[in-house]
Amino acid sequence: MDILRIATAGSVDDGKSTLIGRLLYETQSITKDKIEALESASKRKGLDFLDLSLLTDGLIAEREQGITIDVAHIYFSTPNRKYIIADTPGHVEYTRNMVTGASTANVSLILIDARQGVVEQTARHLSIASLLRIPKVVVCINKMDLVQYSEARFNEIIESLKPLISNTQFEGQEISYLPISSLFGQNITKKSDQMNWYTGESLLNELEAYEFANQLSQAESRFQVQWVIRPKTEEFHDYRGYAGKIASGTFKVGDKIRVLPTGQESTISSIEKFQDKLEKADAGESVVISLATDVDISRGNTLVLANDLDAPQMKEFSAKICWLDQQALVPGKTYLLQHGVHLGKAKISQIESRLDVINQTVETDIQSLKLNEIGSISLRTAQPVMADAYEKNPANGSFILIDEFSNSTVGVGFLN
Amino acid sequence: MSNINDKIGQFPRRLEDESIYIMREVAAQFERPALLFSGGKDSITLVRLAQKAFYPGKIPFPLVHIDTGHNFPETIEFRDWLAKETGADLIVRYVQDSIDQGKAKEETGKYASRNVLQTVTLLDTIEEFKFDACIGGARRDEEKARAKERIFSVRDDFGQWDAKRQRPELFDMLNGRIAVGENVRVFPISNWTELDVWNYIKEEKMEIPSIYFAHKREVIERDGMLWADSEFLNKDAEEIPFETTVRFRTVGDMTCTAAVSSEAADLDTIIEEILAAEISERGARIDDKRSEAAMEKRKQQGYF
Numbered sequence: 250m251d252i253l254r255i256a257t258a259g260s261v262d263d264g265k266s267t268l269i270g271r272l273l274y275e276t277q278s279i280t281k282d283k284i285e286a287l288e289s290a291s292k293r294k295g296l297d298f299l300d301l302s303l304l305t306d307g308l309i310a311e312r313e314q315g316i317t318i319d320v321a322h323i324y325f326s327t328p329n330r331k332y333i334i335a336d337t338p339g340h341v342e343y344t345r346n347m348v349t350g351a352s353t354a355n356v357s358l359i360l361i362d363a364r365q366g367v368v369e370q371t372a373r374h375l376s377i378a379s380l381l382r383i384p385k386v387v388v389c390i391n392k393m394d395l396v397q398y399s400e401a402r403f404n405e406i407i408e409s410l411k412p413l414i415s416n417t418q419f420e421g422q423e424i425s426y427l428p429i430s431s432l433f434g435q436n437i438t439k440k441s442d443q444m445n446w447y448t449g450e451s452l453l454n455e456l457e458a459y460e461f462a463n464q465l466s467q468a469e470s471r472f473q474v475q476w477v478i479r480p481k482t483e484e485f486h487d488y489r490g491y492a493g494k495i496a497s498g499t500f501k502v503g504d505k506i507r508v509l510p511t512g513q514e515s516t517i518s519s520i521e522k523f524q525d526k527l528e529k530a531d532a533g534e535s536v537v538i539s540l541a542t543d544v545d546i547s548r549g550n551t552l553v554l555a556n557d558l559d560a561p562q563m564k565e566f567s568a569k570i571c572w573l574d575q576q577a578l579v580p581g582k583t584y585l586l587q588h589g590v591h592l593g594k595a596k597i598s599q600i601e602s603r604l605d606v607i608n609q610t611v612e613t614d615i616q617s618l619k620l621n622e623i624g625s626i627s628l629r630t631a632q633p634v635m636a637d638a639y640e641k642n643p644a645n646g647s648f649i650l651i652d653e654f655s656n657s658t659v660g661v662g663f664l665n
Numbered sequence: 666m667s668n669i670n671d672k673i674g675q676f677p678r679r680l681e682d683e684s685i686y687i688m689r690e691v692a693a694q695f696e697r698p699a700l701l702f703s704g705g706k707d708s709i710t711l712v713r714l715a716q717k718a719f720y721p722g723k724i725p726f727p728l729v730h731i732d733t734g735h736n737f738p739e740t741i742e743f744r745d746w747l748a749k750e751t752g753a754d755l756i757v758r759y760v761q762d763s764i765d766q767g768k769a770k771e772e773t774g775k776y777a778s779r780n781v782l783q784t785v786t787l788l789d790t791i792e793e794f795k796f797d798a799c800i801g802g803a804r805r806d807e808e809k810a811r812a813k814e815r816i817f818s819v820r821d822d823f824g825q826w827d828a829k830r831q832r833p834e835l836f837d838m839l840n841g842r843i844a845v846g847e848n849v850r851v852f853p854i855s856n857w858t859e860l861d862v863w864n865y866i867k868e869e870k871m872e873i874p875s876i877y878f879a880h881k882r883e884v885i886e887r888d889g890m891l892w893a894d895s896e897f898l899n900k901d902a903e904e905i906p907f908e909t910t911v912r913f914r915t916v917g918d919m920t921c922t923a924a925v926s927s928e929a930a931d932l933d934t935i936i937e938e939i940l941a942a943e944i945s946e947r948g949a950r951i952d953d954k955r956s957e958a959a960m961e962k963r964k965q966q967g968y969f
């Protein structure tokens with residue numbers, strides 16, 4: 250059974266919470282006591298229907314403000330798939346959360362209120378989906394009931410999206426458009442009986458049918474060592490295994506490999522997963538790799554195939570970055586750069602530009618990058634970083650910046 | 666969904682890979698981690714994952730059990746067996762000691778439980794051993810406040826959690842850097858649902874405490890739920906124990922874990938029952954029912 254990860258985004262009141270609640274409700278993912286709690290909470294609010302949006306409304310602070318302020322994770326499954334929704338808030342000031350929620354997503358689900366049509370937030374969401382190279386975007390035009398389920402209105406909105414999409418869509422990114430009503434369950438898990446003009450699938454069917462072929466397995470092989478296993482017991486006296494999760498590509502027993510940054514070469518003698526001995530392992534698998542010869546390997550080193558002569562090793566590079574911290578990015582300041590599990594010092598040499606995510610324009614001559622801003626920077630690192638261009642290999646192409654003093658995660662970068 | 670068996674599906678193997686990755690990050694990023702072991706299926710799953718993450722090496726951190734003194738005897742028996750079986754170090758600290766030292770005060774009344782008192786003993790234990798990371802079995806699907814929990818959740822000196830101070834977690838990169846006095850709660854099975862845990866236990870053929878399976882037991886009925894009769898339960902005169910066949914969906918204290926009427930004697934039947942479930946898992950714990958925001962309040966105070 251595979252896992253499809255979805256990031257949802259929309260402006261406040263577009264109906265995101267209602268949509269998610271509806272998906273859970275119609276896939277029978279809500280237990281009776283939760284439905285009862287929902288009924289009484291809905292009644293307390295003076296509603297005569299089930300307010301499905303309450304299902305995903307979390308923290309106390311939020312309830313006071315009546316808004317969602319962080320990334321919430323919601324789960325449901327069908328016989329076919331497990332779904333994880335990262336629900337991110339729709340405010341302007343929370344780009345940070347949107348990027349966070351979207352970082353693991355296979356699908357970006359964007360909501361538009363049929364009455365309002367395309368708004369600034371829509372541009373922001375499409376832009377982030379593009380920055381993160383999310384391979385599939387589903388645009389849901391919600392509250393169709395409030396526009397009399399009008400086909401003309403639906404087409405009008407899609408038409409007005411075109412200039413935006415032509416800027417943000419990258420090669421290979423699939424985009425689909427669905428007219429829905431979350432409140433009345435139209436086109437959510439079953440085809441709408443109000444919009445015969447719509448020939449596409451319901452939202453759930455669209456998600457069920459989405460084939461996210463393991464793109465990562467096809468990328469260059471990368472394996473970062475997390476932990477060296479040396480049991481030093483009688484039975485495993487000379488055992489030395491390198492534990493880690495394969496970031497991308499495939500490793501097989503017998504493969505000749507090279508260790509970065511040291512450049513030593515060896516051959517894979519075994520790949521293990523607990524007591525199972527494997528012939529090969531793919532992107533995403535946590536395994537233990539042993540080598541035929543003694544080499545000096547420590548945490549953060551990367552194994553690549555020996556014939557992969559272009560495998561990267563850089564101390565100077567440029568990247569796009571989304572700033573996540575209250576304290577602005579300061580050029581010249583030293584941060585810790587974490588690429589996968591590899592940690593080292595980095596200095597931002599320069600901020601080259603800032604991206605206006607709404608208008609898709611680039612501003613240069615920038616002194617700092619503030620919370621929620623996206624820009625291009627160049628960096629220098631103390632030790633080589635074994636990262637690929639994000640476009641080519643997303644699993645090995647991102648990093649985070651950590652403030653040495655506050656220990657906060659202050660930025661996320663995508664290698665150019 | 667017409668056929669329940671359709672819905673059971675399988676365990677998504679990717680979840681295991683991700684959790685093992687987290688276990689290894691804990692061992693690598695912290696100096697003195699510990700695995701908080703409650704005896705329940707979630708923490709048993711954690712032990713299994715830790716075992717797999719470091720095999721053929723030993724689990725490089727101890728299992729820590731905060732014993733309330735109100736545990737089911739079956740849980741304690743199982744705990745000792747599991748520690749022996751995996752060769753892991755086991756540290757046990759007692760709520761009774763905190764009470765005797767005057768650090769915690771026993772609750773009184775019908776709903777008295779030691780669930781809240783655990784926090785005191787836990788924080789003392791963290792201080793005693795200077796644990797900088799505590800691995801717990803919480804899942805985001807359990808409760809609304811937990812839906813936003815991080816995998817690495819930073820706590821201050823007092824074990825407190827602050828929604829606004831939590832770090833963003835991007836891709837699979839985990840930032841475990843902390844200041845002196847701070848520690849981190851780690852939740853490797855954040856993304857698992859209750860069904861995932863059960864399917865995993867089944868596919869891995871794991872042992873679990875016997876109280877998860879249907880058995881005959883003396884119970885009382887209270888608030889429409891069944892409670893195991895024990896010396897720790899404060900009963901009213903009209904709460905008369907009777908024998909029936911039950912199982913437990915979650916393993917907590919005898920005072921605050923309700924049983925469900927069930928004939929499910931094996932994992933397959935348990936999983937079927939869960940799917941047909943009338944009540945969500947946390948609903949079977951009385952302490953959460955006291956208030957909708959109870960979980961979040963407790964988390965702010967340093968609970969797992």
Ligand SMILES: Nc1nc2c(ncn2[C@@H]2O[C@H](COP(=O)(O)OP(=O)(O)O)[C@@H](O)[C@H]2O)c(=O)[nH]1
Pocket residue numbers: 259260261262263264265266267268302391392393394395429430431432433
């Ligand atoms: N008429 C109608 N109202 C909707 C629909 N979806 C959501 N709403 C309402 O719009 C309001 C905002 O919805 P909510 O789900 O809380 O929005 P969120 O802020 O995006 O999570 C609520 O009053 C909903 O009942 C829909 O499809 N049709």
